[in-house]
Amino acid sequence: MELSMTLDATTKAPIMSAKNVDVFYGAKQAIDDVSLDIAENQITAFIGPSGCGKSTFMRCLNRMNDTISSAKVTGDIRFAGQDIYSSKVDVVALRKRIGMVFQKANPFPKSIFDNVAYGPRIHDLAESKDHLEDIVVTSLKRAGLYDEVADRLDESGTGLSGGQQQRLCIARAIAVDPQIILMDEPCSALDPIATAKIEELMEQMKEDYTIVIVTHSMAQAARVSNKTAFFHLGKLIEFDETDTIFTNPANTLTQNYISGRIG
């Protein structure tokens, strides 16, 4: 996969880099020798057919695979130069740096305020009650949700619409001030209007965060991402500037997938 390594000579060192990553679920190999770099303040999209391992690979980046007892990860994944699977790394600290938004919006069955405030509370980020409120309001504003919920912060987060719930989850992730936000098909359960809102949001968030998004929608990858990685059967087939992937892919598999012939 050397071809993907030559890309961003223009920017600084990648914030995350993976080398020769294999993932096994029991005896089954889900990821086969994947290496790629994720550049800071950019949106990197993972695309590929169902079961190609794109979500699995993403869940390696904040060690969410640890929760699956049969999963085994080998290879080298570095965040800002540190091996995240090293025994010195505290997984709680890692997940504070690398937040996650899931496919199905999963707000806690608590108030909107408490949903957003939960992260800052467990990480002791707020110095006072006012500061906590400030963090919550700022996070909700950044997630573009504040205007819709300003007068009902004490209502349950589960009472919001699907798109609002997903933006609440984004606000919740932002509230702990991570460097990277992983998004696992964040729009797959949303209608086009809610999807558009979240895409717009990602465009703004890019200023402050590095975003990795797994998506089924090639249109979405083409719209929002700077770089796109195409996975197939657990392998990284091609990784390049999004424009290049969609206009002039190097690999025929990529070309077939983009043109809808496999998938």
Add this chain to the structure above:
Amino acid sequence: MPDYTLTTSKQLQRRHAAEKRFQWYGRIAIAISVSFLVFMFTAIIFRGAGAFQQTEIGLNVALEEQVIDPQGLRDAGDISRANYKPLIMDAMQDIFPDVSERREKNQLYRLLSSASVFELGERVAKNPDLIGTTQTLWLPASSEVDLYMKDKIDQDVPEELRRLKDRDIAWVETLRSQGLIKKSFNKNFFTNGDSREPVMAGILGAALGSFFSLMICFIIAFPLGILTAVYLEEYATKNKLTDLIEVNINNLAAVPSIVFGLLGLAIFLNFFELPRSTPLVGGMVLALMAMPTIIIASRSILRSVPQNIRDAALGLGASKTQTTFHHVVPLAMPGMLTGTILGMARALGETAPLLMIGMIAFIVDVPKGVTDVATALPVQIFLWADSPEKGFVERTSAAIIVLLAFLIVMNLTAVYLRRKLERRW
């Protein structure tokens, strides 16, 4: 040519008939079970309702100081232990002047419960100012008179087979015509412990025994059960050891309760030498019994908490313990409480394990704490059902009513807690 028929056919009619038939089977099954329940409840209530009333006889008793407190010391203990029998017999004599023979007088006296003298003593001791006056006092009638007043004596039985003779009945009728006999609320049933005398036997001792046992059971079984369930479900890695533990917990839930009683006898009584016949040991044995149920119920509730709640917390950098205790356990708590209460409701109805640790003794005193000897509601029901005196028949049913009321209260608490704590996701 395509078939556009919309009307019914033979085959369709058969299907509809099968559907109707099945619905009727269901209705019949429900009707049968409901009628069983109704039959059971009416039988118990019909039999037991009488126990909530007690027949009393009104007497004008002259409380002579000479008899009660000849020295005038007004010592409560002495007053309550004084010999009230002659006073009562005199009062009876006033109502039935023609009864003069000693034997007959004694029989007349036996219309009253033998506990009347004690009750009279208690009352006077509590209010010594009564001494020297003549008071109209209502004293409990004997069990036989009580049953007669409740129409529960079959008068077709030949006199020599009856304990209440024809003359006794005549006396009671005289009292009735003079308005000196009445049925009133049976306070004793709710304030007394057990007694050999049906009239004086109460449920309070057994009810408190059950209550204290359940308290101990809850204090032990709830935290242990919940912690076990949480650890097994959220932390333990699946391996041979946890499989073994899981199988054994499931097996324990099916172990006959008397085995737990034997275990309690061997360990708590013989090895640790804890006090016999006490709610403390009873509660510990019931906790052993309830724990597998609580663990199994709690684990299935924990499993039903959606995984994405755990993911959400972990993804924010919550530790495993924070995830579990901030999110998973609060969501599972209503279900776990319900499981616990239902497990304890089962424990409440258990008799066998309590027999093994000696909670079957005849205990008159009402327990004041978990280390006082006591019996429990189901055991009390068993003891009364086993008593030859007729007066215990209705008390047995009344005790069952109290036990059922206990169960209903516990189940309603479970429903209430579930409603109150439930959070939807």
